Amino acid sequence: MASEPVELPVNGLVGLPVVGLPPTERADAARNRRKILDAAAHIVATAGVDGLSMEEVAQRAGVGIGTVYRRFGDRAGLAYALLDERERELQTAFLSGPPPLGPGADPVARIKAFLHALHDRVEAQPDLLVVAEMNSTHARYTGGAYAVHHTHLVTLLNQAKPGCDAHYLADALLAPLAASTITYQRQRGMSPTRIKSGLDELLDGITTRTT
Amino acid sequence: MASEPVELPVNGLVGLPVVGLPPTERADAARNRRKILDAAAHIVATAGVDGLSMEEVAQRAGVGIGTVYRRFGDRAGLAYALLDERERELQTAFLSGPPPLGPGADPVARIKAFLHALHDRVEAQPDLLVVAEMNSTHARYTGGAYAVHHTHLVTLLNQAKPGCDAHYLADALLAPLAASTITYQRQRGMSPTRIKSGLDELLDGITTRTT
DNA sequence: GAGATTAACGGAACTTCCTCCACTTACTGT
DNA sequence: ACAGTAAGTGGAGGAAGTTCCGTTAATCTC
Numbered sequence: 391m392a393s394e395p396v397e398l399p400v401n402g403l404v405g406l407p408v409v410g411l412p413p414t415e416r417a418d419a420a421r422n423r424r425k426i427l428d429a430a431a432h433i434v435a436t437a438g439v440d441g442l443s444m445e446e447v448a449q450r451a452g453v454g455i456g457t458v459y460r461r462f463g464d465r466a467g468l469a470y471a472l473l474d475e476r477e478r479e480l481q482t483a484f485l486s487g488p489p490p491l492g493p494g495a496d497p498v499a500r501i502k503a504f505l506h507a508l509h510d511r512v513e514a515q516p517d518l519l520v521v522a523e524m525n526s527t528h529a530r531y532t533g534g535a536y537a538v539h540h541t542h543l544v545t546l547l548n549q550a551k552p553g554c555d556a557h558y559l560a561d562a563l564l565a566p567l568a569a570s571t572i573t574y575q576r577q578r579g580m581s582p583t584r585i586k587s588g589l590d591e592l593l594d595g596i597t598t599r600t601t
Numbered sequence: 602m603a604s605e606p607v608e609l610p611v612n613g614l615v616g617l618p619v620v621g622l623p624p625t626e627r628a629d630a631a632r633n634r635r636k637i638l639d640a641a642a643h644i645v646a647t648a649g650v651d652g653l654s655m656e657e658v659a660q661r662a663g664v665g666i667g668t669v670y671r672r673f674g675d676r677a678g679l680a681y682a683l684l685d686e687r688e689r690e691l692q693t694a695f696l697s698g699p700p701p702l703g704p705g706a707d708p709v710a711r712i713k714a715f716l717h718a719l720h721d722r723v724e725a726q727p728d729l730l731v732v733a734e735m736n737s738t739h740a741r742y743t744g745g746a747y748a749v750h751h752t753h754l755v756t757l758l759n760q761a762k763p764g765c766d767a768h769y770l771a772d773a774l775l776a777p778l779a780a781s782t783i784t785y786q787r788q789r790g791m792s793p794t795r796i797k798s799g800l801d802e803l804l805d806g807i808t809t810r811t812t
Numbered sequence: 813g814a815g816a817t818t819a820a821c822g823g824a825a826c827t828t829c830c831t832c833c834a835c836t837t838a839c840t841g842t
Numbered sequence: 843a844c845a846g847t848a849a850g851t852g853g854a855g856g857a858a859g860t861t862c863c864g865t866t867a868a869t870c871t872c
Contacts, residue, residue, distance in 0.1 A: 416868060419820060443858060454822030459860065461820095524735060531785045558799030561786060565776035574742045575772060588769030595806030627838055627849060654828060665852025670830065 423461050425451040430472055439517040442469070466529035469522035473515060477535050480507060484542060497550035498597050501543065505563065505589045508539070512572045513582055519569035530568065539564060550597045559596060566592075634672050636662040641679055650728040653680070677740035680733035684726060688746050691718060695753060708761035709808050712754065716774065716800045719750070723783045724793055730780035741779065750775060761808045770807060777803075 415423075429451035433441050444465060448455040462468040489495035490503040512519055523530040530536055543560035565571070566589070575585060626634070640662035644652050655676060659666040673679040700706035701714040723730055734741035741747055754771035776782070777800070786796060 416819065418868065422821085444860080445858070448822090455824095455859095456822050456861085456863095457820075465859070528781050528785055530781070555795070555799050555802060558786075558791070558795065559803065561782065562777040562799060562803050565779065565782055566773040568776065568779075570739050570741070571772065571776055574739055575769075580769070584766070584769065588766050588773060591766060592770065592773050592803075592807065595809065596803065598806065598809065625839095629838065630850060633850085655830080656828070659852090666830085667832085667852050668850075671850070676829070 419461070422451070422453050422457055426453060426458055426461060426468075427471060430468055434472065434518065439469075439521055442521070444468075464525060464529075466522050466525040466527075466533075469518050470529070470533050470535070473518055473522060476511060476515070480511060481535075481538060483507065497546045498593065501546050501550065501563075501593055501597075502590055504539075504542065504546070505567065505593065506586050508564075508567045509572065509582065509586055509589065512567065512569050516569055516573050516576075520573060523569050536564070547596075554596070563589075563593070563596075630672070633662070633664050633668055636664065637669055637672060637679075638682060641683055645683065645729065650680075650732055653732070655679075675736060675740075677733050677736040677738075677744075680729050681740070681744050681746070684729055684733060687722060687726070691722060692746075692749060694718065708757045709804065712757050712761065712774075712804055712808075713801055715750075715753065715757070716778065716804065717797050719775075719778045720783065720793065720797055720800065723778065723780050727780055727784050727787075731784060734780050747775070758807075765807070774800075774804070774807075 426447060430442060430447050433446060433450065442465070444455055444458055447468070448458045451458070458468065462471055484491045484500075484504055484507065486492055490499045491507060492500075495503070522533065540557075540560045543563060544556040547554060547556035547559055572585065576582075637658060641653060641658050644657060644661065653676070655666055655669055658679070659669045662669070669679065673682055695702045695711075695715055695718065697703055701710040702718060703711075706714070733744065751768075751771045754774060755767040758765060758767035758770055783796065787793075
């Protein structure tokens with residue numbers, strides 16, 4: 391179990407801007423980060439997520455195992471880093487992209503679009519996400535991305551339904567989008583379309599004025 | 602990873618009645634099951650869930666490690682078995698106990714009571730539940746209990762709001778009750794009361810007729 | 813440029829989960 | 843009783859994640 395700050399990816403981070411850490415990364419560190427990520431990506435592409443062992447990654451990257459851990463904290467952290475590119479695209483899209491995902495559309499439509507986008511992301515890389523979310527420290531929540539998504543939802547929910555417990559509802563809306571949940575539903579034969587409809591139904595309930 | 606049927610606890614099961622397996626358990630097997638469960642319970646009480654290593658359990662129970670695995674499949678399975686007693690109480694309560702949890706109350710009230718009960722269960726044994734839910738095979742869903750809870754919710758949801766996608770909504774309502782989710786929320790300072798209110802809010806949305 | 817500072821490196825060692833399989837034992841039918 | 847057999851047992855061994863710490867080298871200071 392990683393103990394302290396552990397140091398998150400410094401270049402383009404999944405979550406919030408890192409504070410308090412040295413702004414620059416030593417050259418060799420940056421180089422190794424790249425080598426490790428490339429190696430990891432190659433392994434995932436080749437052998438699937440199951441083949442992503444830390445030893446294997448280190449060997450292929452030509453670094454020691456300790457270096458992999460120093461850079462990424464643990465296996466979940468490495469998985470998160472591999473998801474980083476897509477995650478950043480997603481964040482850009484809902485923070486400043488075109489509606490309905492981005493600003494401009496009405497809140498309910500934006501929430502729907504956002505939940506659908508999250509679903510599509512799980513659909514695109516389910517295995518990596520499962521690994522990223524599943525470790526001993528609730529990586530899903532500590533990963534940084536969750537906080538961003540949560541904050542985004544809180545904002546929109548407050549617009550859509552002032553007075554609601556936006557913080558709780560944001561958690562509740564994100565919960566069924568956990569990679570393991572969706573993976574399970576897909577295995578049960580539930581289609582993406584149906585899952586999205588279900589999310590819509592859930593959301594409509596929340597945002598419909600009952601006054 | 603456990604491959605096939607793996608054999609679940611035969612005496613009082615968490616989930617559905619087992620089919621196709623020999624109805625009786627050999628005497629020595631039953632004896633060992635008891636010894637293992639006692640040892641495991643003792644360890645959890647003494648050293649917490651973190652101290653629950655399979656080796657330790659086997660040693661304390663005076664059996665080989667292989668026996669522990671044969672009985673319980675994996676660590677998550679052992680954790681589930683430790684939760685079994687409470688789980689059975691819960692199932693009895695909502696299947697045949699007094700309202701509002703049991704039959705008699707209106708569906709929405711029953712759902713609320715059920716969700717609250719699930720929350721209380723997490724509150725009572727968060728660590729064990731986290732272990733039980735978190736392994737490589739999505740133990741939460743394969744454990745048997747989930748299926749029972751899901752079925753129960755589907756029934757009630759169909760009564761409360763005919764025409765809804767009860768199967769999806771049941772998943773969606775159970776998702777925020779995952780032990781890891783609630784643990785995280787509690788760490789963030791969210792009180793049980795607030796979590797329950799939030800669940801009520803979520804549910805009210807779903808079940809309010811918009812027609 | 814030399815020396816000091818300190819982040820970064822590497823990989824052996826440790827831990828724990830889980831599998832495998834040769835051996836043993838409880839139950840069954842005759 | 844007793845042999846046959848399916849179920850159960852145990853622990854060595856393999857695999858993978860993670861930690862630790864002595865060594866190396868990038869960066870900074872003068």
